Amino acid sequence: MLRNLLISLLLVMVVSGSAQNTLVPSVSNYHLTWTTINPAFSGFRDAISVSSLYRSALYGELGPSDMQLNVHTPVGNSKVAIGGVVAYNNVPEVSNLYSFMTTYAYRLYLGSGRLSMGLSAGMYGVNSDLSQIALRDPGDPAFPDDVYQRWYPNFGTGILYYTERLFVGLSVPELLSIPKEDQSIGEAKLENYRFILTGAYLFDFSREFRLKPSIWIDYNQAYTSFKASINVGLMDSRVFIGGAYDYPNFAIALLNFQVNRQWLIGYAYTINTGPVRKVLGGSHEVVLRWELRPVISTIPDDPFYF
Numbered sequence: 600m601l602r603n604l605l606i607s608l609l610l611v612m613v614v615s616g617s618a619q620n621t622l623v624p625s626v627s628n629y630h631l632t633w634t635t636i637n638p639a640f641s642g643f644r645d646a647i648s649v650s651s652l653y654r655s656a657l658y659g660e661l662g663p664s665d666m667q668l669n670v671h672t673p674v675g676n677s678k679v680a681i682g683g684v685v686a687y688n689n690v691p692e693v694s695n696l697y698s699f700m701t702t703y704a705y706r707l708y709l710g711s712g713r714l715s716m717g718l719s720a721g722m723y724g725v726n727s728d729l730s731q732i733a734l735r736d737p738g739d740p741a742f743p744d745d746v747y748q749r750w751y752p753n754f755g756t757g758i759l760y761y762t763e764r765l766f767v768g769l770s771v772p773e774l775l776s777i778p779k780e781d782q783s784i785g786e787a788k789l790e791n792y793r794f795i796l797t798g799a800y801l802f803d804f805s806r807e808f809r810l811k812p813s814i815w816i817d818y819n820q821a822y823t824s825f826k827a828s829i830n831v832g833l834m835d836s837r838v839f840i841g842g843a844y845d846y847p848n849f850a851i852a853l854l855n856f857q858v859n860r861q862w863l864i865g866y867a868y869t870i871n872t873g874p875v876r877k878v879l880g881g882s883h884e885v886v887l888r889w890e891l892r893p894v895i896s897t898i899p900d901d902p903f904y905f
């Protein structure tokens with residue numbers, strides 16, 4: 600009973616707090632799905648890159664789960680890259696959210712690296728039934744009893760600078776929010792834009808031992824969160840292990856394995872470190888990445904790159 604009550608309270612916070620930022624989840628193994636949060640990452644590996652992600656329920660068996668399919672590649676030359684992202688978020692008996700986004704990046708050489716400017720555009724879909732949430736005030740107008748279904752466009756933008764050793768990126772992945780029933784598409788503007796700042800640096804001691812710390816800062820006027828992580832590349836960068844802290848509530852263990860030139864398998868386990876950790880289990884996240892190399896021979900053929 601206590602478990603279900605806590606999960607219901609968490610779902611209220613998830614649904615009400617993330618209504619404007621719905622399909623860019625703060626996943627654990629974000630190192631492998633960069634274009635989901637910043638379209639400027641399109642083509643950054645200079646290969647045809649396809650990755651799929653599944654994350655089990657984050658807040659126990661009734662919490663939200665996520666799936667993503669992420670594709671990107673350079674086109675024709677080293678300046679232009681395109682891609683696509685398909686995402687799905689499910690909160691059992693409460694909501695289903697979908698997105699189909701295309702990405703575009705234009706990349707210029709700048710100093711020893713590249714400056715990439717990205718845009719994303721596509722459609723979002725929502726199917727929600729908030730009447731299933733247990734509320735203290737059953738008449739709360741923020742949680743209507745009617746099923747809500749709607750499709751609407753969305754857009755995003757971002758900028759990225761990267762070299763063989765480092766990158767820094769800033770993005771606004773969603774420029775529109777879910778329209779209310781009495782709103783037109785043009786009226787569904789975000790009151791608080793979500794800015795995501797990412798960065799990493801590679802300490803290349805040798806091919807057998809490398810360190811790559813990274814950071815993710817997620818900011819809008821309503822809240823600020825951040826992740827700090829470090830990965831260690833071993834065995835000629837075929838295996839990299841690491842850990843991360845997702846402020847304020849999660850600790851993450853990471854394990855990624857480059858099976859061969861084309862295939863990579865990534866796994867992350869996330870546990871809640873907050874006051875409800877005793878009644879909520881951990882979350883499993885699996886990523887598969889396939890790449891066809893090289894499309895453009897401009898970066899090392901290196902699984903640890905980014």
